[in-house]
Amino acid sequence: MDISTGSGVRSHCVGTTAVVYASDYLNKLTGEKIERECRRQLDSGCRGLVIDFSNTELVNSIGISILLGIIDVAEKNGAPVVFADVNNQTVKLFEMLGLTRHVALAKDEEEAISNLSRLTQSTPVNH
Amino acid sequence: MKGHSSSENPRRILGRVGRHEFVGRSQELERIVAQADPLAQPRGILVLLEPSAGVSELLRQAYDQIFNLRSGVVPIYFAFTRNDRTAVSAAIEFLNNFLQQYIAYRRNEPALCQASLTLQDLLELAPPADLEWVGQLVEAYTRQRFSNDDKSLVRFCLGAPRRMPARLGRPFVMLDGAQLAEHMNGAVVLGTEVLRVFNRSEFSFVVAGLRRQILTAAHDAQCNFDMLDTLRFDQLNVEDARKLVEHVASRQHVAINEESRDLLVQQFAGSPLFITTFLQAARERNAKLTSYLECERLYVDELLGGHIQHHFAELLEEVSADAETRLALIHLLGEAAAGNEPVASFEAWRKRLHLDASELEDVLHRLHVQEFVNWDGATIEAGGGPQAWKDYLKVRYRLDVLSEPRALVVADALADSLKRAPHTMARHYKQIAGLSLLELLSRFDCQRVPKTLFSYAQFSRSYKGEAEEEIASGLESETDTFKLPQIVHVASCAAFSAGMRRVCDEGRCLVAHGFDEASYTDEQEVVWLVSEVEAKLEVEADTVQTWCDRLERLAVTSGFRRYQIWLISNEGFSQEASELITRRGAFASSRQQVRLLATHLGDERLSPVVRPEEGDEFLMVLPMGEENELVAANTVEQIARRLNFRPEAINQIKTSVVEACINASEHSFSPDRKIYQRFRVESDRLVITISSRGIVPTNIGSQEGTNSGAFESNDASEERRGWGLKLIRTLMDEVEFERVDEGTSLRMTKYVRHSSS
Numbered sequence: 001m002d003i004s005t006g007s008g009v010r011s012h013c014v015g016t017t018a019v020v021y022a023s024d025y026l027n028k029l030t031g032e033k034i035e036r037e038c039r040r041q042l043d044s045g046c047r048g049l050v051i052d053f054s055n056t057e058l059v060n061s062i063g064i065s066i067l068l069g070i071i072d073v074a075e076k077n078g079a080p081v082v083f084a085d086v087n088n089q090t091v092k093l094f095e096m097l098g099l100t101r102h103v104a105l106a107k108d109e110e111e112a113i114s115n116l117s118r119l120t121q122s123t124p125v126n127h
Numbered sequence: 128m129k130g131h132s133s134s135e136n137p138r139r140i141l142g143r144v145g146r147h148e149f150v151g152r153s154q155e156l157e158r159i160v161a162q163a164d165p166l167a168q169p170r171g172i173l174v175l176l177e178p179s180a181g182v183s184e185l186l187r188q189a190y191d192q193i194f195n196l197r198s199g200v201v202p203i204y205f206a207f208t209r210n211d212r213t214a215v216s217a218a219i220e221f222l223n224n225f226l227q228q229y230i231a232y233r234r235n236e237p238a239l240c241q242a243s244l245t246l247q248d249l250l251e252l253a254p255p256a257d258l259e260w261v262g263q264l265v266e267a268y269t270r271q272r273f274s275n276d277d278k279s280l281v282r283f284c285l286g287a288p289r290r291m292p293a294r295l296g297r298p299f300v301m302l303d304g305a306q307l308a309e310h311m312n313g314a315v316v317l318g319t320e321v322l323r324v325f326n327r328s329e330f331s332f333v334v335a336g337l338r339r340q341i342l343t344a345a346h347d348a349q350c351n352f353d354m355l356d357t358l359r360f361d362q363l364n365v366e367d368a369r370k371l372v373e374h375v376a377s378r379q380h381v382a383i384n385e386e387s388r389d390l391l392v393q394q395f396a397g398s399p400l401f402i403t404t405f406l407q408a409a410r411e412r413n414a415k416l417t418s419y420l421e422c423e424r425l426y427v428d429e430l431l432g433g434h435i436q437h438h439f440a441e442l443l444e445e446v447s448a449d450a451e452t453r454l455a456l457i458h459l460l461g462e463a464a465a466g467n468e469p470v471a472s473f474e475a476w477r478k479r480l481h482l483d484a485s486e487l488e489d490v491l492h493r494l495h496v497q498e499f500v501n502w503d504g505a506t507i508e509a510g511g512g513p514q515a516w517k518d519y520l521k522v523r524y525r526l527d528v529l530s531e532p533r534a535l536v537v538a539d540a541l542a543d544s545l546k547r548a549p550h551t552m553a554r555h556y557k558q559i560a561g562l563s564l565l566e567l568l569s570r571f572d573c574q575r576v577p578k579t580l581f582s583y584a585q586f587s588r589s590y591k592g593e594a595e596e597e598i599a600s601g602l603e604s605e606t607d608t609f610k611l612p613q614i615v616h617v618a619s620c621a622a623f624s625a626g627m628r629r630v631c632d633e634g635r636c637l638v639a640h641g642f643d644e645a646s647y648t649d650e651q652e653v654v655w656l657v658s659e660v661e662a663k664l665e666v667e668a669d670t671v672q673t674w675c676d677r678l679e680r681l682a683v684t685s686g687f688r689r690y691q692i693w694l695i696s697n698e699g700f701s702q703e704a705s706e707l708i709t710r711r712g713a714f715a716s717s718r719q720q721v722r723l724l725a726t727h728l729g730d731e732r733l734s735p736v737v738r739p740e741e742g743d744e745f746l747m748v749l750p751m752g753e754e755n756e757l758v759a760a761n762t763v764e765q766i767a768r769r770l771n772f773r774p775e776a777i778n779q780i781k782t783s784v785v786e787a788c789i790n791a792s793e794h795s796f797s798p799d800r801k802i803y804q805r806f807r808v809e810s811d812r813l814v815i816t817i818s819s820r821g822i823v824p825t826n827i828g829s830q831e832g833t834n835s836g837a838f839e840s841n842d843a844s845e846e847r848r849g850w851g852l853k854l855i856r857t858l859m860d861e862v863e864f865e866r867v868d869e870g871t872s873l874r875m876t877k878y879v880r881h882s883s884s
Contacts, residue, residue: 058757089778097853097854
């Protein structure tokens with residue numbers, strides 16, 4: 001079930017994995033909203049994060065730097081992150097700025113959740 | 128002596144502004160400086176000026192350049208002024224000036240040019256090599272001074288540069304305001320004497336004066352015209368006049384906007400004299416010029432009691448020293464300016480002014496030289512002169528002749544100026560948007576063209592709705608053609624009939640005299656009467672009827688035996704109008720046809736094929752913030768699609784624009800919080816310039832954005848913010864920061880052929 005949080009970012013949980021949906025334009029404002037939602041999910045005990053970019057057409061460098069912050073926080077919480085349904089142009093930007101070395105990409109949300117469940121089953125959670 | 132290389136920043140000596148601030152007339156300046164080349168054959172240059180066109184600063188600039196060249200050619204600049212009351216006093220002033228500038232040059236001490244020095248001082252300052260001849264010159268002058276022979280004294284003083292020993296250099300004399308020399312009291316006509324002396328000398332010289340006066344003076348002086356060149360100075364063109372307004376306003380710290388700048392250029396018709404005078408007045412009154420109202424308020428103040436009033440009052444005093452005659456002149460000229468009896472006989476003026484014939488001749492000559500009237504000996508045509516003169520006359524007429532209350536005159540003058548301002552600009556804008564028919568007609572030159580281009584009805588049937596390329600190709604294959612005449616003279620209809628001025632703008636209604644087959648016989652002579660008819664939609668029959676009647680009347684009253692009417696309108700003509708045009712034997716074309724004709728005739732200016740570098744430029748100003756960079760991104764997407772960039776490249780361009788907007792917003796401390804965007808479409812590329820006002824980032828040159836793998840570096844999120852430029856450099860083909868005085872201006876280019884990258 002999708003939950004619309006106070007920040008206006010759509011998200012839902014599948015088991016211990018949270019799926020957060022990025023909007024059509026990833027910039028400072030929308031990036032911070034995603035960051036807040038991810039933190040909230042991690043605080044609630046999520047052990048994996050999927051950020052779904054299926055609606056995202058344009059990203060800017062500030063938005064990307066915020067994503068890096070999210071990856072940082074998630075790593076510290078022992079929660080792997082997967083980016084789902086990222087369009088080719090955005091993938092190239094992520095590659096250019098080194099994001100893809102720290103995050104897995106999946107073709108869609110389903111594949112992302114499946115990848116994460118494999119990871120979370122094999123990796124012990126460290127608190 | 129102090130050396131000074133010409134390659135260094137040149138010293139400003141007499142110039143009132145630096146070389147980089149001197150606007151326009153660069154070719155003329157080069158011509159004059161070239162004449163001062165030590166290897167140039169000695170020649171005289173007559174500078175023929177339109178009144179108020181201005182030449183003084185050009186001559187001062189030439190002086191500075193020649194002085195700084197240190198080539199052994201000694202520049203001498205002398206301006207006759209209204210303070211020189213007699214030919215003798217002016218000639219003595221010239222001698223003093225010559226010696227002072229000569230010694231300044233020889234000592235390479237520019238400051239001496241501006242010092243207040245007596246002949247004795249100059250003698251003491253003369254370098255040892257010059258002592259002998261300068262001493263002899265001063266001694267001879269002292270003898271002449273007390274000889275009671277004015278003519279001989281004047282010639283002696285003017286001839287002083289000829290006494291300069293050739294081994295010490297060669298003089299290059301530039302005389303400014305030669306027309307003033309004509310009006311000095313005494314037995315010697317100084318203007319003529321100047322030309323007589325210099326034309327017989329063996330060095331180059333420049334004499335600048337009003338165009339209607341100086342040629343006459345040269346003839347009177349029996350100058351050898353083989354040794355004279357002429358330079359004609361009109362007012363500045365629009366572009367140079369705009370630059371002049373901007374430069375002077377900036378120098379005088381006068382706030383001005385583009386609208387006011389353009390108004391001043393048009394209102395003063397590009398006159399450097401009025402533009403600089405007006406901006407000087409603005410500074411003195413601490414007035415800003417950011418609206419039409421502020422401009423016209425100052426203008427009216429100037430007309431009634433400022434520099435402009437002073438200028439015209441002085442000119443009138445030169446025309447006649449007698450106050451009563453001046454009042455009568457204002458009466459006569461004021462009535463003429465109002466349109467009452469613009470043309471009158473010499474006798475009628477003599478009676479009105481109560482002058483004898485020789486006095487009136489004198490007055491008329493001076494008015495004619497200033498171009499306030501046209502006087503051919505028998506008739507006088509008043510109503511000439513710049514708009515400021517006409518406005519001056521109007522207020523003086525009401526104040527001095529009609530004795531109307533000053534407040535009323537001021538209020539009316541301001542209201543009139545304000546009402547006129549939008550019309551002045553509208554006329555200018557129409558002129559810019561006009562079809563340059565004059566140039567087009569001059570290209571006819573017996574060229575063969577498709578008949579369709581002169582029949583809107585036929586063109587419409589054949590080509591309406593077709594693409595430009597298809598029309599062009601259709602026209603190419605047309606066999607029904609005809610030969611245009613050779614046009615030998617084109618003038619405005621208003622020049623043939625004053626009444627036409629009321630119904631059309633100059634340049635949009637023309638009379639073109641020509642010959643079919645370029646055969647100069649009565650039978651082949653033909654006059655084309657061409658008019659652009661103003662209409663937003665297709666022109667209706669009644670308008671065509673009016674225009675055909677009007678132009679036919681003009682043909683009949685002007686005695687044109689064979690004529691051809693050609694009407695042009697933006698959107699063509701209605702069916703009924705087209706039928707009437709055919710019945711009247713007239714030609715009719717839409718604007719599109721005229722552009723196609725221009726292409727056919729090789730006139731690229733009117734060509735419908737818009738060169739991308741000229742035509743496809745988009746400008747946009749966005750407020751910073753509120754995700755407005757998305758507006759820019761969406762706009763550039765639409766533009767990039769027109770150039771057939773691939774979707775991936777379009778995305779790269781959009782991302783770059785977004786990043787550039789963010790950079791502009793974040794780094795510039797912009798005072799107006801605006802982002803200025805320019806998208807220029809060229810045949811193979813899209814050039815985007817994103818600018819903002821504010822501070823110039825100190826690290827602009829080092830923002831290479833080359834750090835790879837920023838995530839691994841020891842940076843914090845602040846450094847990640849530097850990714851914008853890195854992304855832009857990666858996504859675009861060329862990225863460059865343009866040099867700007869403040870803020871930033873980033874130019875990014877994406878080539879179409881690189882769209883797969």
